[in-house]
Amino acid sequence: MDILLQLIANGVLLGGVFALISIGLTLIFGIVRVVNFAHGELLMVGLYATWIMATQFGLHPYVAALPLAVAFFFLGALMQRAIIQPLMNADPHIQIFATVGVGTALANAALMIFSADLRSVDLPWARQATDLFGLASVSRGNLVAFAVSFVATGALIAFLNRTHLGRAIRAVAQNRYAAPLMGIDVNRIYAITFGIGAGCVGLAAAVLAPLYPAFPTVGSFFVLTAFVVVVLGGMGSLEGAVVGALIIGLVESLAGYYVAPDLKEVVYFVIFLGILIVRPAGLFGVRGNE
Template sequence: MDIFIQLVINGLLLGGAYTIISLGLTLIFGVVRVVNFAHGEFLMIGMYLVYLIAAQFGVHPYVGLVPVAVILFALGALTQKGIIQPLLNADQHIQIFATVGVSTILLNLALVIFGANVYRAPVALGTNAIDVGNYSMVTGQLITFVVGISLAVLLHLFMHRTYLGRALRAVAQHRYAATLMGVNVNNVYAIAFGLGTAFVGIAAGLLAPQYPVFPTVGTYFVLTAFVIVVLGGLGSLYGAVAGSMIIGIVDTLAGYYIAPDLKEVVYFGIFLLILVLRPNGLFGVGTE
């Protein structure tokens, strides 16, 4: 039983990282109605930036994530304005190809600049473990979990208590009605895309002490994030949190009780099952 509880704890902590990444992904889809296939590459860029700040200036990734989140917000907003915005009235597959193109450009830029080498942020904080009774937790994972849940709560409050948040929700529900009410939809789209990429900037700073940095580092996390947002419901912030916790627990339990190499098979099987039985996910929202 102790092993099972430890695995559940590990899964919940892992779900904290998935939460931050998935919140950004589902926010972009929920407001802009574009599936961002470059989300993983934005995470990768963020982790490289965090690494460079740590290596060059001795700034811990937990501090470096602040400027990185700001940079990624700007990069995301510019991507929306310059690439996605002109294609919003195009067929959805054209929008998907555009984000795949952005993904390919960022990946190849990373390969040209950094090569295929693996880098690690030169830090110790976040890698040690703490014991609570019979159970152990890696401090970095615990911090990531706390930040992930806190961001989910703050995003909920932002979306419901502020004018800009209500504007985001209005555009997500019906962009033409929002336009008639005086909302600048194009600016809202840019802000939503920027916030979504800023979230992976935060995730980059939290993950850098725990994971190495290399050009395809974002692929694993974002493939899992796609499973999560489908499980929770595309566009649902609550679904992103619930899906992250479910997949985190499934990941650790399947890795221990079945086989580490087969855990992806388990949650991708869940992904396909949800697509068949409940296409809108557990907390899915309708599309316009």
């Protein structure tokens, strides 16, 4: 029994990690309608940035989170303006090539600069186990990541629903041709949304840095799962991303124990396919939005 509780705790916390990485992706996916294949590499850049700030300037990774998120906002907006914007009306394949290209360039730049070594932020506090009401033992860093993913998602949902800019972003998502008729500068919205999506990655990187070492290909370890989470939850749906991430996290944890560790991906892809057959737009997706 307590092993089951432990597995559920592990799964839920892993889901928190996936959610943190997926919310930025789902925003970009759902609103700018660009499949950002460089998402994982942005995370990698963020992990290195956190590592540099921690080792060179002695900045606590959690303190680095906010400046990093802001810096990534501008980085994302710049990337959208310089690389995606000229291709907004091009064939979707071309956009995919562009983002894949950015990702490859970033990964190899990291390899040139940092070599293939692991760079790890030293924060033993985050890796220590803490007892969860005597039911399960989990790491503090994972608890922090979990909390941050919920707070960030909540804040983003409030922003999208309550503010003028948020409503404008949703309007663009609903109909990118009608929105300009309502006086919305669509291109500006795209840049801002891409920036917010990238900012989420920056935040995620700082929070995850104590848990995962940085190396040039670390992005590819997370990005496939993030895509599954986004499609499972419904593209563009933040609530969907969180629920999708929790499902994947739980399935990974339980299937890894009860089935076999090397078959856990098979299990979650089967569940993924099953859900898509029943709900092609994802759990929280709107039909026609995909």
